[in-house]
Amino acid sequence: MCIVGFPPIKRINAINRDCILFRCLATSYFIRKIAMAPAISSLGPRPLVFCGPSGSGKSTLIKQIMNDFKGVFGFSVSHTTRSPRPGEIDGKDYHYVSKEVMEKGISNGEFIESATFSGNLYGTSKKAVEDVQRSNKICILDIDTQGVKLIKQTSLNPVFIFMKPPSMEVLEQRLRGRNTESEESLHKRLITAKAEMEYGSDPNNFDIVIVNDKLDKAYQELKEFLMPLIQEVNK
Numbered sequence: 144m145c146i147v148g149f150p151p152i153k154r155i156n157a158i159n160r161d162c163i164l165f166r167c168l169a170t171s172y173f174i175r176k177i178a179m180a181p182a183i184s185s186l187g188p189r190p191l192v193f194c195g196p197s198g199s200g201k202s203t204l205i206k207q208i209m210n211d212f213k214g215v216f217g218f219s220v221s222h223t224t225r226s227p228r229p230g231e232i233d234g235k236d237y238h239y240v241s242k243e244v245m246e247k248g249i250s251n252g253e254f255i256e257s258a259t260f261s262g263n264l265y266g267t268s269k270k271a272v273e274d275v276q277r278s279n280k281i282c283i284l285d286i287d288t289q290g291v292k293l294i295k296q297t298s299l300n301p302v303f304i305f306m307k308p309p310s311m312e313v314l315e316q317r318l319r320g321r322n323t324e325s326e327e328s329l330h331k332r333l334i335t336a337k338a339e340m341e342y343g344s345d346p347n348n349f350d351i352v353i354v355n356d357k358l359d360k361a362y363q364e365l366k367e368f369l370m371p372l373i374q375e376v377n378k
């Protein structure tokens with residue numbers, strides 16, 4: 144590699160080549176490290192992270208609050224490799240991408256966090272969050288517990304909300320009633336739900352835990368909790 148001293152003339156080119164190669168590798172490693180760091184600017188109001196087992200009511204409550212307070216919230220549209228469900232819209236519910244595209248984006252450092260859930264990749268791109276923050280709206284993220292743990296390591300500093308079903312039995316009934324999952328997918332989600340419930344039961348992990356038993360009651364609790372943030376944006 145790079146030897147100090149006076150090498151014979153014939154070896155100089157080879158040595159220089161090695162030195163240049165070493166510098167290039169070191170530089171590209173450094174650039175890669177920077178690109179992969181989960182840096183995200185903390186523009187605008189504090190974002191909200193919604194987490195909770197599949198079927199706990201996150202999407203239902205997010206849609207309701209966004210609908211009741213138009214112009215206040217913006218949804219961080221995640222990327223996923225899962226197929227769209229009937230009625231879901233590409234670019235609105237998710238960015239539906241192939242595994243190859245998603246993996247490339249992740250290795251290019253385009254994602255704040257990403258996780259495998261029930262056999263599919265999901266992730267929050269920096270652009271998804273920054274697009275909402277730039278419009279001065281409260282950015283809403285709907286992510287799993289792996290994502291929550293990763294977001295906690297970034298500078299995003301969101302408010303963490305855990306949506307808890309009243310029981311595992313009710314969770315299963317609601318998931319079945321939604322009619323979106325195959326038996327296999329349902330089974331995977333229920334297994335994952337147990338670990339997520341455990342993570343949600345640690346009071347240090349979330350700013351609020353909302354038990355979604357009666358929808359109206361859960362919504363009132365969410366609205367009251369968010370009112371100071373909503374008023375701040377509306378000032």
Ligand SMILES: Nc1nc2c(ncn2[C@@H]2O[C@H](COP(=O)(O)OP(=O)(O)O)[C@@H](O)[C@H]2O)c(=O)[nH]1
Pocket residue numbers: 193194195196197198202221222225256257258260265266267285286287288289290291
């Ligand atoms: N880590 C992470 N999880 C996500 C992301 N987007 C969605 N999820 C989570 O992935 C899980 C499955 O989402 P989805 O397939 O839409 O099913 P659903 O939650 O049952 O409607 C849920 O727990 C979501 O919160 C993301 O960008 N990152």
Ligand SMILES: Nc1ncnc2c1ncn2[C@@H]1O[C@H](COP(=O)(O)OP(=O)(O)O)[C@@H](O)[C@H]1O
Pocket residue numbers: 195196197198199200201202203204317318320321355356357358359361
């Ligand atoms: N409090 C509730 N009571 C009865 N059904 C509910 C309640 N909250 C949500 N649901 C229903 O349960 C299913 C799962 O809710 P959803 O919002 O899709 O959950 P998540 O986004 O957490 O996966 C949906 O069919 C929804 O209409």
